[in-house]
Amino acid sequence: MRYQTLLLNTDRASSRLEQMRTQFNRAGVHYSRVEAVDHRHLSSDLIEQHVDWQRNRQDYFHDLRPAEVARYLSHRRAWQELLDSGVDYAIILEDDVVLSDGFNLLPKRIADINVPWNTIKLAEPYGRSRTKAHAPSGGATVVRYDVVPRGCCGYVVNREAATSLLQRTEQIYRPLDVDMQWWWEFGLNVVGLKPYPVKLSHRLGRDAHVADYIPRVKRERTYVKWRQCAKFWWLNRQRQTILTSSDVDN
Incomplete structure (x- = not known):
């Protein structure tokens, strides 16, 4: 399958770009830079265009911050780049990650996956989720999650x-x-691919700008939070049961 590696990077984050370029060169991996949306320059008009505030206040427990909106719009640019390029899949990375020594083998690992997928988690930066070993993939293991882990620093x-x-x-x-x-x-x-080929660098104390990505204390709508947690628990369990049955059938 044809693929591309896409790096999300804002214009002001030149040091991050240089650090990532060094890692890609060391791994012998070609990449394309996608200009990420800078939340510092995000206009109120663009926020209003893309955020459904009524749904946010009804079904999420805090107002979206500009950094969260900018991050979402940046990843949308990467998805559009994938479609425009004509390749089969994209490895999408944010610019504050550390690549494993075997990162260059990732396309081979992906080619070896023999179960249905359309999204692969390459990192789990905010705590471990329970997983079930699903299938071998060369030197890695494909896993299913009880709950898909947070974090989008690296995925396919x-x-x-x-x-x-x-x-x-x-x-x-x-x-x-x-x-x-x-x-x-x-x-x-x-699905996930373990051992993970990507780590978020704030775990290693590397980047001075990681505060932009670390969740902060926010004003919460407590009732909405607990209502949505209950809804998520129920629906996730139901859908996981259906997905497991489908995996068995395949």
């Missing part, structure tokens, strides 16, 4: 997933990584 999407995500996210009301946890709403079929 194919054309099917990118098309569905673009169609369903013209307006947003939750952060991107939370939306991906509600995978059934976006037509996603999510």
Whole structure:
């Protein structure tokens, strides 16, 4: 399958770009830079265009911050780049990650996957989710998650997933990584590939700008939060049961 590696990077983050360029060169990996949306320059008009505030206040427990909106719009650019390029899938990376020594083998690992997928998690930066070993893939293991982990610093999407995500996210009301946890709403079929080939660098204390990506304390709508948690628990369990049955049939 044809693929491309896409790096999301804002114009002001030149040091991050240089660090990533060094890692890609060391791994012998070709990449394309996608200009990420800078939340510092995000206009109120653009926010109003893309955020469904009524749905946000009804179904999410805090108002979206400009950084969360900018991040979502940046990933939408990457999905569109994938579709425009004509390749089969894209490896999408944010610019504050550390690549494993075997990152250059990732396309081979992906080619060896013999179960249905359209999205692959390459990192799990905010704590471990329970997984079930699903199938071997060369020197790696494909896993299914009880709950898809938060964090979008590194993942793979194919054309099917990118098309569905673009169609369903013209307006947003939750952060991107939370939306991906509600995978059934976006037509996603999510697996993980372990050992993970990507780590988020704030775990290694590397980047001075990681505060832009670390969740902060926000004013919460407590009732909405607990109502949505209960809804998520129920629907996720139901959908996982259906997905497991489908895996067995295949």
